[in-house]
Amino acid sequence: MMNEKNKNSGGGMYRGVNVPVKLLDWAIVIGVLLILATMVFGIVR
Amino acid sequence: MTRNSFNRKLSDYKKLDKRDKAAMRKEFFINNSLYIFLFVAIVAIEIISPMFLSVPSIINIISLSAANLPIALGIAGCIILTGTDLSAGRIVGLVACVSASLLQTTGYANKMFASIPTLPVFPVLLIAVLIGALVGLINGFCTAKFKLHPFIVTLSTQLIVYGLLLMYLMSGSNNGQSISGLDSSYTGFIAGSILKIGTTPIPNYVWYAIVLTVIMWFVWNKTTFGKNMFAVGSNPDAANVSGVNVSRTIILVFTLAGVMYGLTGFIEAARIGSNSAATGLNYELDAIAACVIGGVSFVGGIGKIRGVIMGVVLLRIIFVGLTFLGIDANLQYVIKGLIILVACAIDMRKYLVRK
Numbered sequence: 342m343m344n345e346k347n348k349n350s351g352g353g354m355y356r357g358v359n360v361p362v363k364l365l366d367w368a369i370v371i372g373v374l375l376i377l378a379t380m381v382f383g384i385v386r
Numbered sequence: 387m388t389r390n391s392f393n394r395k396l397s398d399y400k401k402l403d404k405r406d407k408a409a410m411r412k413e414f415f416i417n418n419s420l421y422i423f424l425f426v427a428i429v430a431i432e433i434i435s436p437m438f439l440s441v442p443s444i445i446n447i448i449s450l451s452a453a454n455l456p457i458a459l460g461i462a463g464c465i466i467l468t469g470t471d472l473s474a475g476r477i478v479g480l481v482a483c484v485s486a487s488l489l490q491t492t493g494y495a496n497k498m499f500a501s502i503p504t505l506p507v508f509p510v511l512l513i514a515v516l517i518g519a520l521v522g523l524i525n526g527f528c529t530a531k532f533k534l535h536p537f538i539v540t541l542s543t544q545l546i547v548y549g550l551l552l553m554y555l556m557s558g559s560n561n562g563q564s565i566s567g568l569d570s571s572y573t574g575f576i577a578g579s580i581l582k583i584g585t586t587p588i589p590n591y592v593w594y595a596i597v598l599t600v601i602m603w604f605v606w607n608k609t610t611f612g613k614n615m616f617a618v619g620s621n622p623d624a625a626n627v628s629g630v631n632v633s634r635t636i637i638l639v640f641t642l643a644g645v646m647y648g649l650t651g652f653i654e655a656a657r658i659g660s661n662s663a664a665t666g667l668n669y670e671l672d673a674i675a676a677c678v679i680g681g682v683s684f685v686g687g688i689g690k691i692r693g694v695i696m697g698v699v700l701l702r703i704i705f706v707g708l709t710f711l712g713i714d715a716n717l718q719y720v721i722k723g724l725i726i727l728v729a730c731a732i733d734m735r736k737y738l739v740r741k
Binding site: 353354355358359360362365366368369370372373375376377379380382383384386 | 416419420423427434468619683684685686687708711712713714717718720721724725727728731732734735737738739
């Protein structure tokens with residue numbers, strides 16, 4: 342949750358966002374694998 | 387990165403214990419995963435299709451990147467202010483159609499304004515810049531003075547500009563058709579060539595894109611306005627307390643972005659030769675994607691010109707590569723979307739780790 346201290350500081354679109362970094366790590370890895378899978382699918386189709 | 391700083395980082399890395407080294411490696415691979423993937427993809431495409439990195443193909447990639455670079459440089463400024471600009475593509479379309487209509491060759495059967503002779507190139511260039519700057523000024527004014535989010539302001543202006551474009555295409559004797567038959571002085575100025583590599587000519591607009599990039603680099607890094615832009619993007623309240631005129635900076639950034647869209651439109655009209663209401667469609671999305679890939683952060687106040695260039699070129703290489711591999715154009719949209727999503731996730735991760 343956004344607290345008063347963070348309200349006026351930087352952060353732009355992510356201001357007040359608090360997602361576990363580990364979750365983002367997995368999201369990035371899965372995202373890259375998905376891109377790869379889509380490319381391979383496009384080639385073999 | 388200079389050699390000294392690289393050596394320093396390497397010696398720092400060697401001093402770390404095993405666990406810290408592993409953590410540092412993981413950070414590096416996660417933060418650069420997209421670049422690593424794109425590099426591997428380029429190598430793989432070259433192996434599968436050896437013509438991919440031939441001279442004509444590289445010049446094609448450079449030309450396509452140069453055509454998209456000015457719009458990306460404009461939007462990058464808006465993203466640094468934690469905003470965005472959805473009207474960019476439509477401004478490009480409007481400017482392209484206006485420029486094309488004023489520079490149709492005399493005696494062309496479907497000339498839009500038959501009574502007006504073909505104008506010289508430079509006054510039309512000025513008109514193109516003014517149209518772009520005017521819409522950018524409106525975007526900036528509404529964002530700065532009414533405290534509206536740029537997303538909604540630029541969405542509105544996108545629709546307004548598109549409506550104006552459709553009305554413009556119905557004017558004269560055009561009746562909504564695409565505008566072609568451009569004067570050779572115009573097409574020669576933009577798409578002509580003064581340099582060839584082998585038998586492949588480098589179009590003039592590549593040089594214009596380089597000049598615009600140098601100007602933007604200067605504006606971003608060597609002027610007070612550029613410093614203010616980063617300060618406002620990082621923290622508008624702190625910038626305001628420090629004496630920066632926040633409203634003026636926001637208006638100027640959007641106006642400058644508008645000028646870049648105007649120039650893109652002027653170049654695009656001659657580059658594609660036949661301009662319709664579809665000209666410029668979704669250009670802003672490609673530009674935003676290029677900025678995010680190039681490390682222009684939605685956090686605000688973070689971004690470099692070289693990042694924007696890298697983002698534009700990498701995105702273009704991937705699209706040309708996908709075409710080389712014969713991947714369905716529809717599937718390319720899926721890949722483009724995934725790349726943007728991953729780039730945003732990396733951007734957010736960097737922010738959270740720093741916080």
